[in-house]
Amino acid sequence: MKRTIFDADHEAFRDTVRTFCEKEIAPHHDEWEKVGIVPREIWEKAGALGLLGFMMPEEYGGGGVDDFRYNAILTEEITRIGASGIGFVIQTDLVSGYLLSYASDEQKARWLPKFCTGETITAIAMTEPGTGSDLQGIKTSAVLDGDEYVINGSKTFITNGINADLVLVVCQTDPSAGAMGFSLIAVERGAEGFERGRNLDKIGLKAQDTAELFFDNVRVPKENLIGEPGQGFIYLMEKLPQERLSISVVAAAACRRVIDMTVDYVKERKAFGKPIGSFQNSRFTLATLETEARIAQVFVDESITQLNAKQLTVDDAAMGKWWTTELQKKTVDQCLQLHGGYGYMSEYPISKAYLDTRIQTIYGGTTEIMKEIIGRGMGL
Amino acid sequence: MKRTIFDADHEAFRDTVRTFCEKEIAPHHDEWEKVGIVPREIWEKAGALGLLGFMMPEEYGGGGVDDFRYNAILTEEITRIGASGIGFVIQTDLVSGYLLSYASDEQKARWLPKFCTGETITAIAMTEPGTGSDLQGIKTSAVLDGDEYVINGSKTFITNGINADLVLVVCQTDPSAGAMGFSLIAVERGAEGFERGRNLDKIGLKAQDTAELFFDNVRVPKENLIGEPGQGFIYLMEKLPQERLSISVVAAAACRRVIDMTVDYVKERKAFGKPIGSFQNSRFTLATLETEARIAQVFVDESITQLNAKQLTVDDAAMGKWWTTELQKKTVDQCLQLHGGYGYMSEYPISKAYLDTRIQTIYGGTTEIMKEIIGRGMGL
Amino acid sequence: MKRTIFDADHEAFRDTVRTFCEKEIAPHHDEWEKVGIVPREIWEKAGALGLLGFMMPEEYGGGGVDDFRYNAILTEEITRIGASGIGFVIQTDLVSGYLLSYASDEQKARWLPKFCTGETITAIAMTEPGTGSDLQGIKTSAVLDGDEYVINGSKTFITNGINADLVLVVCQTDPSAGAMGFSLIAVERGAEGFERGRNLDKIGLKAQDTAELFFDNVRVPKENLIGEPGQGFIYLMEKLPQERLSISVVAAAACRRVIDMTVDYVKERKAFGKPIGSFQNSRFTLATLETEARIAQVFVDESITQLNAKQLTVDDAAMGKWWTTELQKKTVDQCLQLHGGYGYMSEYPISKAYLDTRIQTIYGGTTEIMKEIIGRGMGL
Amino acid sequence: MKRTIFDADHEAFRDTVRTFCEKEIAPHHDEWEKVGIVPREIWEKAGALGLLGFMMPEEYGGGGVDDFRYNAILTEEITRIGASGIGFVIQTDLVSGYLLSYASDEQKARWLPKFCTGETITAIAMTEPGTGSDLQGIKTSAVLDGDEYVINGSKTFITNGINADLVLVVCQTDPSAGAMGFSLIAVERGAEGFERGRNLDKIGLKAQDTAELFFDNVRVPKENLIGEPGQGFIYLMEKLPQERLSISVVAAAACRRVIDMTVDYVKERKAFGKPIGSFQNSRFTLATLETEARIAQVFVDESITQLNAKQLTVDDAAMGKWWTTELQKKTVDQCLQLHGGYGYMSEYPISKAYLDTRIQTIYGGTTEIMKEIIGRGMGL
Numbered sequence A, B, C, D: 001m002k003r004t005i006f007d008a009d010h011e012a013f014r015d016t017v018r019t020f021c022e023k024e025i026a027p028h029h030d031e032w033e034k035v036g037i038v039p040r041e042i043w044e045k046a047g048a049l050g051l052l053g054f055m056m057p058e059e060y061g062g063g064g065v066d067d068f069r070y071n072a073i074l075t076e077e078i079t080r081i082g083a084s085g086i087g088f089v090i091q092t093d094l095v096s097g098y099l100l101s102y103a104s105d106e107q108k109a110r111w112l113p114k115f116c117t118g119e120t121i122t123a124i125a126m127t128e129p130g131t132g133s134d135l136q137g138i139k140t141s142a143v144l145d146g147d148e149y150v151i152n153g154s155k156t157f158i159t160n161g162i163n164a165d166l167v168l169v170v171c172q173t174d175p176s177a178g179a180m181g182f183s184l185i186a187v188e189r190g191a192e193g194f195e196r197g198r199n200l201d202k203i204g205l206k207a208q209d210t211a212e213l214f215f216d217n218v219r220v221p222k223e224n225l226i227g228e229p230g231q232g233f234i235y236l237m238e239k240l241p242q243e244r245l246s247i248s249v250v251a252a253a254a255c256r257r258v259i260d261m262t263v264d265y266v267k268e269r270k271a272f273g274k275p276i277g278s279f280q281n282s283r284f285t286l287a288t289l290e291t292e293a294r295i296a297q298v299f300v301d302e303s304i305t306q307l308n309a310k311q312l313t314v315d316d317a318a319m320g321k322w323w324t325t326e327l328q329k330k331t332v333d334q335c336l337q338l339h340g341g342y343g344y345m346s347e348y349p350i351s352k353a354y355l356d357t358r359i360q361t362i363y364g365g366t367t368e369i370m371k372e373i374i375g376r377g378m379g380l
């Protein structure tokens, strides 16, 4: 199914991104996987090209473009080269949303310029050791003390956790207010009492720094509160659809990539005197995966269109999130199988894809939580 | 996911169709299931409302509208009331295509007026007892003898087989020409030697007349040849995508219907003191089905858009066909399960839906044949 | 996997049963499907051969054999010919258990002789219109009035409901006692106020009489109480494993049957110049089904062995029940697909198998209820 | 389902093995994963306890026990602690079979004593870079030159490839003889021209040395031929069922392990104020996996019984192989999901299980090749 959502400007942007990915990322990514983190410079190079701030107002150094198709293109191209360590998406698709919608002008002036240049790397910290799916279980507290919030608690599994200069932390600010007792507070690198744990050792995403964050009486000016106090969950509910769509964009692009890679492989590799792609089982497997990859892409594209029109619902985003990521998991698994023993070897890109994929159905809200949301939307 | 492909004209047409379905079909369909056929009058009533010929040129009594969204609406509304016996789709979505594209002006003048009024009911006969998936195995022969074709052979599983007045028969006209040896020839009710077998007893589609057709030295004027001799397969390849999309439209609409029906049921029915819809397993099952139904609908709608733009490829149509019908099968099966013992009782509409559904992955090209086509398109 | 649980005596019994099935049932079953019930005579013929009472003590005319392998053979042979209307299993595998374990000597003397000859046909009535999965929701009440129980309420979906002479009815005898407030009471044909509803119209099992039963102040002597009052649920818990194993025996045998039937079909039927069984997809599908059918059979056979050793647990029986019946459903569905259009035609046995199969995951405890039981057993 | 195949002697052996695993392997395995290989000493310790040669004749230092239940116990216990680096199974379940059945007395005297003590570590080399599934594509040649075979070619993916002292190499000895042109030849450590490639970097099995082997004019005495020339494939066909059963034993034991681990986890971990194991979706998921794990175990146990009775067929072994390993894959995947984000962290054993599992459906004959074999056995 031919994609129809992009026009010439988007394609030009895609070219820029693709060149950047191939020149600046692809040759180094293996190395970054070994050290477990990407260098800050790659952020600055991306910033210089306008890849990090295109959605930000021009007055702060951004591109002033409110069109999620650009976000999608950036994500797709990074996924296309398997650069799973690059955490731009947190900045462009998640943190950007909170800052754009809820940050004050003063905050924007303070943070956005370096956000756009890539000098400031961001993260968003919701999950805690004791609670992930159930955000209402968050225990990290922020207590207003004079002009400052005093933050105590810890977060875990935070993407860009080591590199991040500015972290949006979901804190409990009013334990008595239930769902209305949470707020979004920005904590900056260097704040006293703000420590990072180790860079967590994961199945995949080897170049992505995922870390624990500790807050021990961290004091931040009350001007670091994003938006209104007590509105944290409202903001999350409003922005999570965009985060989930981001993950769907990755999923669809990853399906595309591994299918293409596998089609190439099965045309080359021979067994019993024939390309293994010529066995009917291989053909049917790949025809099935191709079908579902296209169906996923059409849904993702329509979701992008609806997001742009401010019409993407929480339910539809949840649907796309679980379905495309489960598909990605199935796709990568079956493509690996078609590689035979080689699929299990680290030097084959399909094996890395396998490792990177497994988290997709978990973060950003697990498949199960997505189904909870959808079921609720159906009145069940 | 809100559907976005329809405008006000379409909605007006939908209203007309819905009223027609509810007034003229719904109250009688059970009865028609018992007798195994729908009365010819329902065709004429539909014709009178313009439901059968909207895609035909106005000069022949048609509506002059070349927009598959109308076809989709007609199919969706019929499916919405479970009226599986109504074979309009053969006329509006299949036969219409061949006549519009390949019939001569003389043929159009001869056949279209009554096609539009519903006085002429049509069918298309490809399948034979000995061959279904493999159309190149067709043995029904048509030999030119003077000004007439002499047809011998038999066809089976022909929808509208009993009611049909005009049957497009795929015949072998040149056994030595391989794939280029097949032609489309129209056979009219009453032609000598043209007999119908019994109305076949099927698992479902109880009101739909599916029959064998026998041709014993049937002579038809050579003016009954549709298009060029030897082009039969080219025509089929050109028109089958539209047929397959029709089936996908049914599938998506059927999913919608049974999910809605089941959501209602599980909200009412109680066990262990709670609505059965409140058990997490029920919620997750329905959330899964709802997700996939919406994804299917988005793909179908995009396919309709692309068909209208003459861009729907053979592969994309094949993808939609197998995927949506397999989904329909799964959906109906799981919805039946949620009905418990009542799901197995004929009086519950879910049980009829179960019976009607099973053919969807078979006719119009089986799931396996669709995957063959797709695999071929991928170069495998 | 060669089966190893049978010895020569079992094989001899199998021969008897097979001959009986082929001579007395197979030629008439189609006719019985039309009338919706099997004649009482078939029960008496089976009784005369010892097929109904082999598990009963010899003093009451039974065979005195406590070995579930005989039950399995009877069920397997009936399934082998697709005789889904024959409700012997209710008598031999379900009711037999309650009578053997809990009936008094007086009751045995009263009921068993004709039970063995087939003059008395039995049923067990748990399900009610308002409650199926949740047996604790049973509302049919039995109130002791002098020497009689007065029964009020209704039951539904009762197998052998029309033919049955002796019905074991689960009644609420003490609404205040919770799970300990239910008892098993036998109601005999002819009791005043005991009416049967219509023979329910179902998707399949067309020759099996499934009916509603109504109890309007039905008075039965208190000697019709089976076992102790208030012990009804204890008895059910004790006997349901055997019922569930019965259903698994059917499932395994049905898989065997439809795979064999389909292997034959795909070896004969040709497409593209080759038997359709030779396409790799067909081969892999059938290899998958054959694998799972054998695995199911091994599990069923081991379950039979453990039942005979009084070691089959509630959990293991629940596991076998859901797994083998879900497998049967999948197997029949995929075998139908391999029949192409013919699979949808009533005259092909695969189509009848499809219709008969759908209830298997529902009655005897739905798949969902089985998983509840198993999960509970795991401490979840 | 209680397992019934073991008696007291087996249980005693299990105790020995378990103690050995817990004392000698478990504390070091993480370390071995880091270095990518297990130390030779662990083989010698196992040998000293009789764990490597129990199936060998006593005259050569073995235990003289021909009972595959012991092999199963060894494998189960190693799997129970997740010690995927231990390659004993190659020695005890694969190489043992070839030596026992086809080695001459002279060969036995030469090799078995150190095989039993663990001083000699063995491997079997079939796969080549160019061919895995299709063993007839093997190109490594052995040409008889005087009293020696001269071997040329290369093998890949050889388990124990670095540690092995004695490698059974499948060679083409007669290119003109088709399937009868392959022989089994033993190559010993130190043979000139016999080189090992690097220890391959894999997704999992991190402590298992898997390597390429190169043969460049390697000369071995013709006394190193195992059995008869040209019989290599016959031998493989005869012994592969046992190898496949070994893999099924691992699969069943791995399912057991990860389910137990996950049940513990979900009872502890809380979300929304409840153990996550208490959500119905978690319960149903685990009930499903538990069911299938037990069914798999029953099939594996029956296969062991039939292997002991020399009745396990090629087909049944193939069925068990693909089914249990596919189940293992599904089980580990779903158990990981139930761990949420922690499932993706290397420190959680479920994550290592995930990595180790992926090869199971590939080596020892892929799922696809198993289905080919089964389909052939069905005459398709």
Ligand SMILES: Cc1cc2nc3c(=O)[nH]c(=O)nc-3n(C[C@H](O)[C@H](O)[C@H](O)COP(=O)(O)OP(=O)(O)OC[C@H]3O[C@@H](n4cnc5c(N)ncnc54)[C@H](O)[C@@H]3O)c2cc1C
Residues within 6 Å of the ligand: A124, A125, A126, A127, A130, A131, A132, A133, A134, A156, A157, A158, A159, A160, A202, A205, A210, A359, A362, A363, A364, A365, A366, A367, A368, A369, A372, D269, D270, D271, D272, D276, D279, D281, D282, D337, D338, D339, D340, D341, D342, D344
């Ligand atoms: C690599 C990585 C990067 C991440 N990046 C970030 C980040 O940048 N910022 C951030 O805030 N977080 C991040 N996360 C955290 C992630 O969002 C959480 O791991 C995820 O939301 C799941 O939470 P959990 O791990 O606590 O699982 P749990 O909540 O403990 O869930 C465990 C299991 O229980 C299931 N479950 C929970 N509730 C229910 C229910 N009601 N019904 C049925 N099943 C249920 C879950 O679906 C899951 O299968 C990241 C995680 C990883 C691994």
Ligand SMILES: Cc1cc2nc3c(=O)[nH]c(=O)nc-3n(C[C@H](O)[C@H](O)[C@H](O)COP(=O)(O)OP(=O)(O)OC[C@H]3O[C@@H](n4cnc5c(N)ncnc54)[C@H](O)[C@@H]3O)c2cc1C
Residues within 6 Å of the ligand: B124, B125, B126, B127, B130, B131, B132, B133, B134, B156, B157, B158, B159, B160, B202, B205, B210, B359, B362, B363, B364, B365, B366, B367, B368, B369, B372, C269, C270, C271, C272, C276, C279, C281, C282, C337, C338, C339, C340, C341, C342, C344
């Ligand atoms: C209710 C009903 C209505 C119908 N209406 C019409 C109609 O109006 N006009 C008309 O012409 N036809 C009609 N058909 C026929 C229908 O299109 C055919 O039944 C269908 O195409 C399959 O053909 P077959 O039945 O001959 O199956 P076969 O071709 O015999 O196929 C049997 C099985 O083999 C599989 N198979 C075949 N080839 C391959 C391959 N290469 N690789 C793998 N698997 C393969 C198939 O997928 C199928 O599972 C109708 C059928 C039914 C049941």
Ligand SMILES: Cc1cc2nc3c(=O)[nH]c(=O)nc-3n(C[C@H](O)[C@H](O)[C@H](O)COP(=O)(O)OP(=O)(O)OC[C@H]3O[C@@H](n4cnc5c(N)ncnc54)[C@H](O)[C@@H]3O)c2cc1C
Residues within 6 Å of the ligand: B269, B270, B271, B272, B276, B279, B281, B282, B337, B338, B339, B340, B341, B342, B344, C123, C124, C125, C126, C127, C130, C131, C132, C133, C134, C156, C157, C158, C159, C160, C202, C205, C210, C359, C362, C363, C364, C365, C366, C367, C368, C369, C372
């Ligand atoms: C042909 C036929 C023969 C039968 N024969 C007999 C007979 O001889 N005697 C007899 O007593 N009964 C008989 N039955 C009844 C049968 O046992 C019940 O239909 C069955 O137990 C399901 O009950 P229900 O129909 O009330 O479904 P419900 O209990 O209403 O269940 C509806 C749906 O909800 C699901 N559900 C229920 N509770 C839960 C839960 N806690 N969590 C998740 N899902 C849940 C069910 O699994 C099902 O999918 C027969 C039924 C049929 C159709």
Ligand SMILES: Cc1cc2nc3c(=O)[nH]c(=O)nc-3n(C[C@H](O)[C@H](O)[C@H](O)COP(=O)(O)OP(=O)(O)OC[C@H]3O[C@@H](n4cnc5c(N)ncnc54)[C@H](O)[C@@H]3O)c2cc1C
Residues within 6 Å of the ligand: A269, A270, A271, A272, A276, A279, A281, A282, A337, A338, A339, A340, A341, A342, A344, D123, D124, D125, D126, D127, D130, D131, D132, D133, D134, D156, D157, D158, D159, D160, D202, D205, D210, D359, D362, D363, D364, D365, D366, D367, D368, D369, D372
């Ligand atoms: C960790 C590890 C350990 C191993 N240990 C050993 C060992 O000790 N000794 C040894 O000899 N080998 C060993 N192997 C090799 C292993 O047995 C092979 O990798 C396996 O048999 C598959 O062969 P292949 O990798 O060449 O895949 P290929 O044969 O190239 O297969 C690729 C894909 O094509 C599919 N395919 C092939 N033919 C068909 C067909 N006819 N129809 C449909 N699909 C088909 C396959 O199923 C697979 O999905 C090991 C491999 C690994 C990864």
